[in-house]
Amino acid sequence: MHARPALLLAALAALLAVAARADAPAAPETMAERRLKEIAAHQTALFADAVTQGGALEQAGFKTQVEQLTHEYESLIKDNPDFAAGYASYGYMLWKVGLRKEAAAILLKANQIDPDIPLVKNELGNYLAEEGKPLEALNYYLAAIKLEPGEPLYHYQLGTLLYEARDDFLRSGEWSRAAVDHSMQEGFRRASELAPERIEFNYRYAESFYDMQDPDWAAALKAWEGLEARAQSDIERQTMRLHEVNVLLSMGKEDRARRVLDTVTDPALAVQRQKLADRLAPGAGK
Numbered sequence: 373m374h375a376r377p378a379l380l381l382a383a384l385a386a387l388l389a390v391a392a393r394a395d396a397p398a399a400p401e402t403m404a405e406r407r408l409k410e411i412a413a414h415q416t417a418l419f420a421d422a423v424t425q426g427g428a429l430e431q432a433g434f435k436t437q438v439e440q441l442t443h444e445y446e447s448l449i450k451d452n453p454d455f456a457a458g459y460a461s462y463g464y465m466l467w468k469v470g471l472r473k474e475a476a477a478i479l480l481k482a483n484q485i486d487p488d489i490p491l492v493k494n495e496l497g498n499y500l501a502e503e504g505k506p507l508e509a510l511n512y513y514l515a516a517i518k519l520e521p522g523e524p525l526y527h528y529q530l531g532t533l534l535y536e537a538r539d540d541f542l543r544s545g546e547w548s549r550a551a552v553d554h555s556m557q558e559g560f561r562r563a564s565e566l567a568p569e570r571i572e573f574n575y576r577y578a579e580s581f582y583d584m585q586d587p588d589w590a591a592a593l594k595a596w597e598g599l600e601a602r603a604q605s606d607i608e609r610q611t612m613r614l615h616e617v618n619v620l621l622s623m624g625k626e627d628r629a630r631r632v633l634d635t636v637t638d639p640a641l642a643v644q645r646q647k648l649a650d651r652l653a654p655g656a657g658k
Contacts, residue, residue, distance in 0.1 A: 404452040408461060411444045415465055438469050456486035467495055472502070490520035494529065506537030507544055524566035528573055531559025535583055553584045574599055578615065589623045610636045617648050626652060 418437050422429050445462035452458055459482035466475035476499040482492045497512035513533060516526045534541065534556035541547040560577040567573050578599055581592035593616060600612035613632050620629035630652055636645050 404448065404455045404458060407448050408455075408458055411441065411448065412461060414444070415441055415461075419468070438465075441465060454485055456482050456489060459485065460489050460492050464491065464495060467498075472499060475499070488519055490516040490523065490526065493519065494526055497529065497533075501533055501537070506533055506540045509533055510541075522566060524563040524570065524573060527559045527566065528563035528576070529559075531556050531563065531576070531580070534559065535580070549585050553586075556580065557584065571599075571602075574602075581619070587622075589619050593619045593623070607638050607640060610638050610641055614641060614644050614648065621648070621651055 418434075418441065422434055442462075442465075445458065445465070448458045449455060449462065459478050463475045463478035463482060466472075466478060476496065479492050479496050479499075482489060483496065486492075493512045493516035497509040497516065500506070500509035500512065510530075510533060513526060513530045516523070517530065520526065534552055538549075538552050538556070541552050542549060557577070557580045560573070560580045563573040564570075564577040574595075578592065578595035581587040581589070581595070596612050596615040596619060600609050600616070603609040603612055613636050617629045617633045617636075620626075620632065629648075633645065633648055633652065
């Protein structure tokens with residue numbers, strides 16, 4: 373329900389930049405921008421405190437604080453009905469506290485005022501995806517990527533959408549399986565390239581080869597070997613090796629697969645290891 377403080381700060385910073393775009397000449401800060409900064413500071417502190425408290429969070433008090441934030445946003449947009457950044461930040465806050473429909477309505481207003489806010493496009497894409505409208509969500513995700521191609525999250529969410537709603541895209545008649553697979557994997561690949569420090573993005577890219585109808589197993593092996601090289605613990609390294617064995621078996625390289633499997637010794641991985649060992653047993657698969 374609560375955004376991580378670092379992500380929340382980044383999102384709010386992006387929204388505050390809307391009113392003063394990088395390609396526009398510098399202008400004095402408006403009263404609306406100043407008020408939005410104050411609300412954003414309140415919001416960031418509230419969410420950060422909620423994360424810190426975790427399970428000990430007093431829900432009634434948090435709800436009261438959210439209601440106060442809501443009043444602050446309502447006052448801001450009442451006084452500044454064409455302030456897109458205000459609507460965008462308000463909608464983002466509502467989304468993070470689970471008020472999805474309310475958030476979508478506010479975000480649509482922000483998008484109407486200013487169609488060039490990537491975070492708004494992304495959140496509207498999220499809403500449509502959760503509402504079971506993946507083809508409509510796709511257009512918003514693509515628009516977010518076009519506006520901010522360097523944001524890895526947008527590429528990751530595009531890949532996730534194409535994977536989770538593959539059947540919807542195929543039924544539309546506008547997509548082939550090869551096109552869905554390529555675009556899905558390209559989303560995960562770009563996310564991993566743009567955020568090499570995000571293990572979840574890199575892992576999902578490597579994992580995406582399993583989702584392909586016609587995977588490039590050599591590229592898959594390279595991806596898992598790269599994850600092994602960056603693993604932070606021995607069990608993580610051995611987990612990546614299990615994936616390498618799986619890929620090597622798919623490539624028909626049993627001898628090499630057996631040598632890699634022999635290096636997996638952690639008892640916690642015994643079940644997964646045995647499944648692969650069974651595939652390497654004489655006569656397996658015949």
